[in-house]
Amino acid sequence: MPVHNADIAAAFDEIADRLELQSANPFRIRAYRNAARILLELRIDVAAKLAEGEELPKLPGIGADLSAKIREVAARGTCALLEKLRREMPAGITELLKLPGLGPTRVRALYDALKVGSLADLQRVAREGRLRALPGFGEKSEAKVLAAVSAHLSKVQRFQLAVAAQYAEPYAQYLRRTPGVEEVVIAGSYRRRKETVGDLDFLATASRAEPVIARFAGYAEVKEVIASGPTKASVRLASGIQADLRVVPPESLGAALHYFTGAKAHNIAIRRLAQDAGLKVNEYGVFRGGKRIAGTSEESVYASVKLPWIPPELREDRGEIEAARRDELPRLVERADLRGDLHAHTKATDGRASVREMALAAKARKLQYLAITDHSQRQAMVHGLDAARLAKQADEIDRLNGELQGITLLKGIEVDILDDGALDLPDSILAKLDLVVAAVHSRFNLPRARQTERVLRALENPHVRLLAHPSGRLIGAREPYEVDMQAVIRKARAQGVALELNAHPHRLDLTDVHCRMAKDEGALVSINSDAHAAEGFDALEHGIGQARRGWLEKKDVLNCRPLSELRRLIGGGARRARGPRP
DNA sequence: GCCGTTTTCGGCCCGACTGTTTTCAGTCG
Secondary structure, X not given: OOOOHHHHHHXXXXXXHHHHHOOOOHHHHHHHHHHXXXXXXXXXXXXXXHHOOOOOOOOOOOXXXXXXXXXXXXXXXXXXXXXXXXXXXXXXXXXXXXXXXXXXXXXXXXXXXXXXXXXXXXHHHHHOOOXXXXXXXXXXXXXXXXXXXXXXXXXXXXXXXXXXXXXXXXXXXXXXXXXXXXXXXXXXXXXXXXXXXXXXXXXXXXXXXXXXXXXXXXXXXXXXXXXXXXXXXXXXXXXXXXXXEEEEOHHHHHHHHHHHHOOXXXXXXXXXXXXXXXXXXXXXXXXXXXXXXXXXXXXXXHHHOOOOOOOHHHOOOOOHHHHHHOOOOOOEOXXXXXXXXXXXXXXXXXXXXXXXXXXXXXXXXXXXXXXXXXXXXXXXXXXXXXXXXXXXXXXXXXXXXXXXXXXXXXXXXXXXXXXXOOEXXXXXXXXXXXXXXXXXXXXXXXXXXXXXXXXXXXXXXOOEEEEOOOOXXXXXXXXXXXXXXXXXXXHHHHHOOEEEEEOOOOOOEOOHHHHHHHHHHOOOEEEEOOEOOHHHHHHHXXXXXXXXXXXXXXXXXXXXXXXXXXXXXXXXXXXXXXXXXX
């Protein structure tokens, strides 16, 4: 079993949970949490690196002790400390910490007094009415716990950004119509354009908070008011998503926006900088002593710690503060930078529109070129194209290119990578196309080494210019397949193959972390819609969000290039050998 | 558990709301 960074992070998170249950030093606990976060976002595969005999790079917040534990978990999948902690309390107890309203202190109390060690135990004692007798608990907390257990068992977790948007935007519009409200912004991970969001964080500015809070709680979709005070409130919507509102005075907008956009780690880092400078940053402003010196705009908050404004997508404490200090923040790619789209389907396979309709839809969205890349024959379920049907489509594209103004169609294919890394159509056919996109659509469960070999071999085919949805994951539905992504990215770079950032909101594949890895390795990324109908092109906006989180600039993105340059970059093998590499 | 041209020991971000407390701990973001 390969140990991934996420597995090491999970081990550290569990250690932190269990230490918390034992009331250990909170800063020791924070050290484990911090290490878990760093590992999750790390752009190298630690276990693989260590197995190759390489040393762990020096990471901030990870000292000698945690380094040793990383090595131990990487090698064995667990470590002595975790094993010891697991012997001390039951396996299911960390699950209880995930329930809203239950923290380490109360979970510990439940365990000590009632031997509650799992969700099932908790449900039982709550139903028997034994919870309310505990010190610190009462009838209300007993009822809350019962509700929380059933909600947890029915699993409403994180929402895809595109799904959250459907709830968030109308809610924000509704709040904006409150008399006396000046601004309503959706902050939090939504503003950072994270691929999934756990809740919605609304920030409103108004001279009087009460009317906004009241209107927030009175929204038609509110199923339950979780909390409500003079400046903030939390509700759960009928959809299951939680929404929080915070109201601040207008002059605090910048400080509050910064505070409620996060990420937490970014905020902590900024506050630490402020502290070093003798300042205090909170959601109301930046203060020196009792005097407020900034906070009306976000720019003023950053300026108070001598930094330029940092785009929300970068605020994860992944090096953006250091980059800002050196004045080396990336100029992040924008939707308007995209000149074309290199992955789209038609009704020849599983799309719902004709080639012409797709071309016109792309043109309407200000794209100058569009590659038609239907599936290949192996995808029998969607009537994948064989050589004859592909040739027929090519004729149609030639005709349309002669007729249509303002959009150029490229002849392409999304060709299946077969089990052994060979492609689903012969080279002689692929050679006739403008663009060959290769993709894995089967055998997702091959062992890592074989899956990696398979993809690397496909990349070696001289006709392949783009690797579609490189990890194969579907957010919340299918895990990525096991593959050495760094090896894939390096091979792609060497072969002049671009990596797709599939913009479909269910995919967003590459991830932000892998986008940045591609950038670091010098490989180009192509932000494609994978549209199956006209409105599918609207997904490009989601791809842009993900790309920005991955620090990508216009120069890092293949389809920001004008058509002439694109043609040079995706030209045939012989030309490519002479031309500059992307 | 980490970290340090102010420190190798003593710090480590900040505030709001709930429930049960009679003055605040626990939880959350």
